Amino acid sequence: MEGWIALYIFMLAAFTGIEVIRRVPAILHTPLMSGSNFIHGIVVVGGMVVLGMADTTAEIVVGFIAVFLGAGNAVGGYVVTDRMLEMFKSSDKTKKKE
Amino acid sequence: MIPGLDFIVPAAYFAAAVMFIYGLKGMSSPVTARQGMIWAGFAMLLAVAVTFFHPKVEGNYLLMIIALVSASVLAWWWARIVAMTDMPQMIALYNGMGGGSAAAIAAVELLKVHSGQVQLMPTTLMVAAFGAIIGSIAFSGSLIAFAKLQGWMRKTWRFPSQQLINLVVFGVTVLLGLIIFIVGPNPFLLLLFFAFALAAGILITIPIGGADMPVVISLYNALTGVAVGLKGYVLEIPALMIAGIVVGAAGTLLTQLMAKAMNRSLGNVLFAGFGKADEDAVGGEVAGEMKSIDATDAAIQMAYAEKVIIVPGYGLAVAQAQHKIWEMTELLMSRGVKVSFAIHPVAGRMPGHMNVLLAEAGVDYEMIHDLEDINAQFPTTDVALVIGANDVVNPAARKDPSSPIFGMPILDVDKAKNCIVVKRGQGTGFSGIENLLFFEDNTRMLYGDAQKVAQQLIAGIKSLG
Numbered sequence: 043m044e045g046w047i048a049l050y051i052f053m054l055a056a057f058t059g060i061e062v063i064r065r066v067p068a069i070l071h072t073p074l075m076s077g078s079n080f081i082h083g084i085v086v087v088g089g090m091v092v093l094g095m096a097d098t099t100a101e102i103v104v105g106f107i108a109v110f111l112g113a114g115n116a117v118g119g120y121v122v123t124d125r126m127l128e129m130f131k132s133s134d135k136t137k138k139k140e
Numbered sequence: 141m142i143p144g145l146d147f148i149v150p151a152a153y154f155a156a157a158v159m160f161i162y163g164l165k166g167m168s169s170p171v172t173a174r175q176g177m178i179w180a181g182f183a184m185l186l187a188v189a190v191t192f193f194h195p196k197v198e199g200n201y202l203l204m205i206i207a208l209v210s211a212s213v214l215a216w217w218w219a220r221i222v223a224m225t226d227m228p229q230m231i232a233l234y235n236g237m238g239g240g241s242a243a244a245i246a247a248v249e250l251l252k253v254h255s256g257q258v259q260l261m262p263t264t265l266m267v268a269a270f271g272a273i274i275g276s277i278a279f280s281g282s283l284i285a286f287a288k289l290q291g292w293m294r295k296t297w298r299f300p301s302q303q304l305i306n307l308v309v310f311g312v313t314v315l316l317g318l319i320i321f322i323v324g325p326n327p328f329l330l331l332l333f334f335a336f337a338l339a340a341g342i343l344i345t346i347p348i349g350g351a352d353m354p355v356v357i358s359l360y361n362a363l364t365g366v367a368v369g370l371k372g373y374v375l376e377i378p379a380l381m382i383a384g385i386v387v388g389a390a391g392t393l394l395t396q397l398m399a400k401a402m403n404r405s406l407g408n409v410l411f412a413g414f415g416k417a418d419e420d421a422v423g424g425e426v427a428g429e430m431k432s433i434d435a436t437d438a439a440i441q442m443a444y445a446e447k448v449i450i451v452p453g454y455g456l457a458v459a460q461a462q463h464k465i466w467e468m469t470e471l472l473m474s475r476g477v478k479v480s481f482a483i484h485p486v487a488g489r490m491p492g493h494m495n496v497l498l499a500e501a502g503v504d505y506e507m508i509h510d511l512e513d514i515n516a517q518f519p520t521t522d523v524a525l526v527i528g529a530n531d532v533v534n535p536a537a538r539k540d541p542s543s544p545i546f547g548m549p550i551l552d553v554d555k556a557k558n559c560i561v562v563k564r565g566q567g568t569g570f571s572g573i574e575n576l577l578f579f580e581d582n583t584r585m586l587y588g589d590a591q592k593v594a595q596q597l598i599a600g601i602k603s604l605g
Contacts, residue, residue, distance in 0.1 A: 048381065055389070060393050063168060071492040075357070075361055088241070091191060105244070108247075118233070
């Protein structure tokens, strides 16, 4: 990929990340860290691509590890975040009842 | 090859990138957080599904599915069964896996370059090596953080000239990366390179104390994001670049916010460690003595108070006392006592950790207050009940310029008319700093496990009828 274009993508993505998070209440810091932890689980896609082109045993083993770890990151990150947010939801409900 | 795939695959990645950003945006408000997470989850499924049709993927489909399914089942199961109090280390663990995945991707790419099947531009090769270093450090560092928070590794390891050794190990890693860049990768060099990068992550993390772990985990989270973004560049998948760098930037900002809440700089967290500062500072004499109180008296004091503020800390999380505390709070409220909760930005092990636990117990949002909102209320409060919090209520942060935590914003519980501190023993807190609060005239210590104490307090209040 053209290096400069990549650099522009990185720059814009960095600003997006900062802007999206800037005014977040402190109570959401942990869920948010957990949520962003889930999002970088997208690395599993990269793992699938390298495993998909692996030929030698070493490549296949390491590629397998890449997919395994990436999938663990994504699924674990999702469940952890979901469990945290579930709690916010339940307290929302009690508030509405009153 | 199905026609149109060369359009569908990149289009799906593009859609996934949009949904990730939209989802993250949603997560920045409590109301839309869950919805945001669902968007992000959908983006992930879509991206994984179309990757089976990625033009570079030529085989090993079965292995791919085995890896995906086995990891998903394991991660799902473990994330389901752990207690809410253990969430911080689970984030560390899953984050480490992401970093490890990025490092493994780099390893395969570099092996491919070695066998001549893949040609990488010099810049790309450099980016691949750089991403490998960051991913490896995030991997081994996060696992150490996990082990520490899980209690598998209690000690903070410090040895002479540690900084220097860390620097050397890191320097050698970078040097090996450069050699790979110049002479090209070969298996032996790669093995050495990854070994050093992993060692660097371990060495950086072992001297850091538990109190600083949230900041460190957040930093590794950001690093993994950056590593993923760099892998996206190497593999030419923009969705990875965007998701990775967005997380990298957001994570860096989050790390700074956390460090700021503790009044420490990031460099201070990483390179100084609490330990060194205290050894000189803790010595300062403390006037007065600790006075204890029993649960019955404490219950009476609160039951006849007009206004009570509860300050929860990590001790509450460890003892899983949130439900009992809420039960006690409801009893107090039924007697007409005005009760609120005050939460320090870094109470517990992570910002928001206490909020999550209290929400789990069913505490109403509106009863929970931030430091800025509630500090002015302490002088008019009859009883401040501190449960398992320590450094965040230490008046030394206001009074003692020689204290390592001087300047850190704290909850002014010492200004309340009475202060009851629930604590397991007489020892110092996580930072090892003596807490001046415990020696104040209006402070009473109530020793015991937070859960049991809460039980006794409930019994005490009930007995008043």
